[in-house]
Amino acid sequence: MSIPPNQGHHVKRIVLPSGKTIDVVYFSDAVSEIASPRPAGLPQPSGPERDGDPDLHICRECASELVYPTSWEESRARQWRVTLRCPDCEWTLDAVFGQDIVDRFDEVLDLGTEALMNDLRQLTCANMAEEIDRFVSALDAGAIMPMDF
Numbered sequence: 141m142s143i144p145p146n147q148g149h150h151v152k153r154i155v156l157p158s159g160k161t162i163d164v165v166y167f168s169d170a171v172s173e174i175a176s177p178r179p180a181g182l183p184q185p186s187g188p189e190r191d192g193d194p195d196l197h198i199c200r201e202c203a204s205e206l207v208y209p210t211s212w213e214e215s216r217a218r219q220w221r222v223t224l225r226c227p228d229c230e231w232t233l234d235a236v237f238g239q240d241i242v243d244r245f246d247e248v249l250d251l252g253t254e255a256l257m258n259d260l261r262q263l264t265c266a267n268m269a270e271e272i273d274r275f276v277s278a279l280d281a282g283a284i285m286p287m288d289f
């Protein structure tokens with residue numbers, strides 16, 4: 141997978157009902173050109189609809205489990221208006237859900253955040269180890285002098 145260049149992305153911060161914030165990073169439009177949306181009217185790939193008790197992290201179009209909220213606000217008591225987006229097929233939905241469904245979604249997002257943070261920690265450690273190795277090599281080679289500090 142190629143990583144898009146840094147330009148052409150923006151970050152949107154969303155405050156979840158639990159008070160936590162997540163940053164959603166939108167990359168350039170190149171991604172939406174690659175993902176070809178399904179024509180409307182195809183049967184749902186994911187079995188029977190679970191009306192009233194949906195898993196919000198699962199895409200209703202392509203069954204991806206990476207659906208995330210792009211906006212999230214309380215509409216009435218224990219009711220949340222949530223806009224969802226699937227990064228795999230660009231499916232979106234704007235609808236109102238009950239507190240229980242939203243709480244479950246929040247838990248799934250928490251698990252995703254935890255997994256990402258673990259990956260980030262491992263990457264940071266790997267990068268630091270590599271940097272230390274390079275520094276030691278440079279010291280050994282006499283390439284670092286007191287005036288470098």
Ligand SMILES: [Zn+2]
Binds near residue numbers: 203204229230231
């Ligand atoms: Zn999808």
